[in-house]
Amino acid sequence: MSTQNPPVQAVAGTHGNGNVGLAGLMVGAVGVVFGDIGTSPLYTLKEAFSPHYGLTANHDTVLGILSLVFWALTIVVTLKYVTIIMRADNEGEGGIMALMALAQRTLSLGSRPAFAVGIVGILGASLFFGDGVITPAISVLSAIEGLGVVAPGLHHWIVPLTVIVLLALFMAQRFGTASVGKVFGPVMVLWFVVLATIGVANILHAPQVLQAMNPAWAARFFVVHHWHGIFILGAVVLAVTGGEALYTDMGHFGAKPIRRAWYFFVLPALMLNYLGQGALVLEDPAAIRNPFYIGVPEWGRWPMLVLATAATVIASQAVITGAYSIARQAMQLGYIPRMRIVHTSRETIGQIYVPAVNWFLMVLVLALVLSFRTSSNLAVVYGISVSLTMFIDTLLLVLVARKLWPRQRWWVLPLCLLFISIESAFVVANGGKLMQGGWFPVVLGIVLFTLLRTWRRGRALLYAELRKEGIQIDSFLPGLMLAPPVRVPGTAIFLVAQQGMVPQALLHNLKHNKVLHERNVFLTVETLSVPYAPHDRRMAIDPIGEDFYRIVLRFGFMETPDVPLALMRSCDRSDVSFDPMDTTYFASRENVVAGRHRGMPIWRDRLFAIMHRNAASATGFFRIPGNRLVELGAQVEI
Template sequence: MQDTHSGSVESQSLHKHSVAALTIGAIGVVFGDIGTSPLYAFREALHHSAPLGGIQDTAIFGVLSLALWSLILVVTVKYIIFLMRADNDGEGGVLAQLALAGRGMGGRKGAVLALGAAGAALFYGDAILTPALSVLSAVEGVKTIPNIGDNISQKTIIGITLLIMLGLFAIQFRGTAMVSKLFGPICVIWFVTIGALGVMHIASYPAILGALSPHHAVSFLSNNGMIGLIVLGSVFLTVTGAEALTADMGHFGRLPIRLGWFLLVFPALSLNYFGQGAFAMVALEQAQAAGIALETRDWFFLMSPEALRIPMIILTGLATIIASQAVITGAYSLTQQAIQLGLLPRMKIVQTSAGSAGQIYIPAINWMLLFGVCVLVLEFGNSSAMASAYGIAVTGTMVVTTCLAFVVVHKLWHWSLGKSLLVITPFLAIDLIFFGANILRVFEGGWVPLALGAFICLLIWIWVRGKRLIDLKENDGAMTLTELGRSLSKSAITRVAGTAVYMTANPEGVPGTILHNMKHYRVLHERNIVLTVRTASVPYVPQDERATYEKIDANFTRVTLRYGFMDTPDVPADLAFAIPKNDTPLHAIMTSYFVGRNMLQASKDEGLPFWQDIILIFLQRNAYNPAEFFNIPSNQIVAIGAQVVV
């Protein structure tokens, strides 16, 4: 009995240690984006609250109340409490929601697929805006250093920001496994520090705690008309990064993320915003006593004592780099999911950690993100101008996530229509109000993420339509494997030793590669496997559940491999595992993989519109080599194709 009790205590201790480690890790990765929002959110909202007559006390209390209740309703209630329940075998994010919604609908219907594509496209806008805005805001903090800041030009600020960005993206190929161990502790220090700064200033104006009452938010919006809506768009900056809470669920789990939010992140953010509000109220009283109007300031950095200003700027820089790293990694993961789900062409995916499948690097995405970040920094020039563009991408993604959540709860969870509407409608209403408030700032820079999202949506739409058209043409009038087997019994075609694996999207019909092989080389291998690779609507598929094996006749065997949308395919290993023990095992030296490599031809008379043909052909030609994508050795691959008019 004593030994059993000892083992139980040890198990509980290990579990607690694991949860604690995961919670610290989640604080470093999941909350990096939302954790750096105090740098600019309160400043921008107050700035827009006083276009003419200076900042007033009603604006300070109103903005602060709106910020706090945004954190409560959007982040805590919607994401932490509700949407974290809508996970796909532990995975979250907009494409995981798409997979869930598709399962509930019995397939990815047009509207659901369009929503998922739109959400994914808008995420890329977030992925270039977060590094640009957060790092630029941190570097701009040097302007608040006494006796130094006034001598630093904005061009110098931009130069330093671009150097940091170049360094950050240049080291991505090395992976983040080692440095990510520092993310959690650094972010814990960050949240404790910003919370402590808030407490220090709350003590100088305790009445600021009254801003927790929602009547300040309601009164400010009702009394300020269009200005109130513009301010609401800036207040939304307080909740940017909320999507990461569900997107990174698969890495850390629901419990550690919730613990990190309730025990540290939410209290620290709230205290810091209270502190900024108290600091602004003290500044307002001083301005009124001097008979001048109060203009917006860099409240976050000015809160810290002058003696600690430089260490605070360094800590802020580290926090924003961590926030940028988190969203860059998120872009890699989203791209991998999109490729597996067939929304984007294959790209080179590099595993950067032998022990973690989630640690990946996608060169094409990395350099496109760097290009986008540099263009934004140079084009906008300062963080205030860039903040106008930020909210639209995030609010758009949130609207998509909420709509997909409705499909999940109604179709997959089988909630009644009334119950589904009762729960989802308030969330959607909040999202649409924020989206509408940000749409007002389209011409101030909000068009940038919209244009980027529209472009990526267009690429996804053309790719999906084009691939469907190609599949239809390839399978039109194709005979079945059984029919081909019967015809082979009546012919004297030459058979060669070894195994041929024919990869095809249609496991029922005869792959074109078999017909081309027989037509041009007039041979057939002794053993022929027709292999189809499918993507399941779950993130991961265990190896023992990955394959189905079916012997058609003496000539052909049909194998289907199923991968989750977060899995990394390894076709040779999984195919070898799928062969039954009573069958002849695969020998690499005697196995050839035949893949279709069609030459696409644009046409003005059939298929897609001609301009879409051009884009589809470009995407097809630049798609990553299937041999490397499926981890097939290059000396075992044979590419055969035909000309297809699209």
């Protein structure tokens, strides 16, 4: 699962990596970016030889599986994500939403292809989230399953301990991760060093396992097992889950530190451990029941259990904080209702806590642990959604390379055909797991996609209704000034979702209070398709006479919009200034009613009405102080 909330990040109001050195950024990246993919050795090889696939742990099969793992990591993660797709940065940011925004730039605004790209991108994000929910469950559960090797008599404590660890993790989120984040990097560096060390120790007992890096063994596997050998890719894909996180976190650490950490540290450590597990199985086929822990010397199994649990907690933390950041992006882009966001750090802008997302994740993760109870059962569920997401990433990459990379497309586009063929095979292989539980992340992804699309479409219908019943400012003001109402001191700022329309709050104020402030501002907040709004585009002021102003404030999709602060800073550089203590904000809050034969199907209208009713107010989201706010309501049928 992706993460966008690392311990190393820009200070509020800035974007970039400041004075943090390359080595520091690499350690930070190891602590956050590689948590998911770095804990995959706990369960990948064990799952490949589970009864589900019916394979025998003989010499040729072990080398064939290891060869598939090596080349999956090389082609999908190293070549696709690290080498190519990380070039597709959106103002320095990565991830499927940033890639979607880049792909849409290659198409005409409002065109059907641009709309289709938006649909595909949101579907990919929804599916990715659906599979990402499984990461904390399978990671922590697989680590604590080491009890079955370390102390078999404590086997019955595996599920309760997993639940306790995950509960503690989710309950601690409200305190923020700034302090514990400082130890993420060193702990994960130790984790990868230990992975490599144990791998080398086991390889020395059966050095012939190094032959697995020859792709001929992967080809031989399919020759021996014929067409149904493709289903083993449902286990191989477990080795590359988390690969998109390398791209997603590019904006926080930069491409160079992530690439260096992957090429020279993480990838070698992972492959040495996988090869070491394979060597152990070649020497003792019975070790396949848990090759990760059995490969550790007896004296080191308890410390390894502790270290593995810490590493999986860090990987889970990355998933959780990543979900917060994705939720914030989706709010900014208008795909989900506004939710309460709590800032847990005064120094780091990315340290946020979204209670609704936290509790939603907690319920799903605990339900998965209690329902499936073993990492092998969860591994059957894992993979299908992330395979579809990787496939969608490649489709978006094709658009970006074809239009935006004229010098590189001659070699990138042919490689995209290779990626598509491999990821199609992953999708087919994981499709075989649908009836065994693989339906869960797909159904969850579809539900999330439906919610996102319903909110987006519902907002468009709501604005259309308001526009239909609204009055244009340009025609309203001249008439109002023919018989102006009494003007009172101070500044009134009216929040307007659509530029050019008279806000309902102003009409209500005139109707009921029969007064007009001496200065009136129609304020619209826009979200740009870039992570951070440039200073020269932050605010646009348009005086329209009689002390009326139109103001547009712009924020990037990675920013938390603070309207009063942005107004104060931007107006200090212009001819207009506002006294915060002499300013009143007016906002209208619509009560949405579902109407038959209008807009969406009635069930989606009702769903949107429920979502709208439970959304956090725009004023809270924009950090407008409650003691300077007046909210007025209106009923709208869609």
